[in-house]
Amino acid sequence: MRAVIRRNKQLVCDQIDELEPGEGQVLVKTLACGICGSDLHALHHMEHMVEVSRRGGGGTMNFDPTADTVFGHEFCAEILDHGPGTTGALKAGARVVSVPATMTAGGVELLGYSNRLPGGFAERMVLTEAMLLPVPNGLPTDAAALTEPFAVGAHAVAKAHLDPNSVAVVIGCGPVGLAVIASLKARGYGPVIAADYSPRRRAAAEALGADVVLDPAKESPHGRWEQLGVPMASAAQKMMRMMGAQFGRPVVFECVGAPGILQNLIESSPAGTQIVVAGVCMETDRIEPAVAITKEVELTFVFGYSPEEFAATLDDIAEGRINVSGLVTGKVGLGEVADAFVALGDPEAHVKILVEPVR
The missing domain is CATH 3.40.50.720 (NAD(P)-binding Rossmann-like Domain)
Known part of the structure; x- marks a missing residue:
């Protein structure tokens, strides 16, 4: 499948291995994924970010910042398939969001900062079923993808x-x-x-x-x-x-x-x-x-958010307490991500750009 990979401090659109959902996981299609300010910084300064995170006791201990990485942690996705040990409570075709962390046999993988699993700048991802939140009916995908940054x-x-x-x-x-x-x-x-x-x-x-x-x-x-x-x-x-x-x-x-x-x-x-x-x-x-x-x-x-704050933010957006209309000022496919990173360097050019891996 196609993905945008950080490789040698450059963004390269290339093929990566297909994914199989493991125990308790679901396979999803990435519908939209925001480009975060931390992504812009990480492109050129990932090594420093990881070193500082480790000094602060962050969750990147098994991450090699010099190896290939697929960014993307602000996403909305569609369920494609269920792995073993899942309940199937949310059926194939359901739109979901999730805290960007996937439980694996080897520990937690932080999506967007993982060498083993791709983040949302890939056509597909694997997520932990127990951490999925269904997107309420009627909430546009673009709005749901903003749950993570607003949390x-x-x-x-x-x-x-x-x-x-x-x-x-x-x-x-x-x-x-x-x-x-x-x-x-x-x-x-x-x-x-x-x-x-x-x-x-x-x-x-x-x-x-x-x-x-x-x-x-x-x-x-x-x-x-x-x-x-x-x-x-x-x-x-x-x-x-x-x-x-x-x-x-x-x-x-x-x-x-x-x-x-x-x-x-x-x-x-x-x-x-x-x-x-x-x-x-x-x-x-x-x-x-x-x-x-x-x-x-x-x-x-302060840093990040709790799972409860993430869920409450989705509800705030869905119920209109937070109106995110007009904040998405651009959408790009995988082949345009590198140019979008450059465009976001100008605060007058965009507020938020979403990546749509399957266009």
């Missing part, structure tokens, strides 16, 4: 210590920032301030419900805190509480992942802010702890 935002919001009056600022409106905005609004939080230099990304943030959308080149995202009732200084906050007044806890979601962002947020955010770090900075960074200590800033680092 990342759901997890970040779940880790935030928001109260009903909290003001949330989202720095960066790429896929992660957009997912955070969508989850915040789906859960009724607001006001939500979104900041990004890209007009296209700001438009997407507005479409997902951000209450205030800013171009940080023209206006600081931190200029609205006091207008929205959150004092910047610790002394002003204490005085406000002494007077019996209340204000929501300020929460900032860092969704850029570039050196220098954290220090800027520590200095610019109100005292007592929780900074939820969802952007993955792959370089060594520097902060001044004394500033954060003085302001009693809390740093919370």
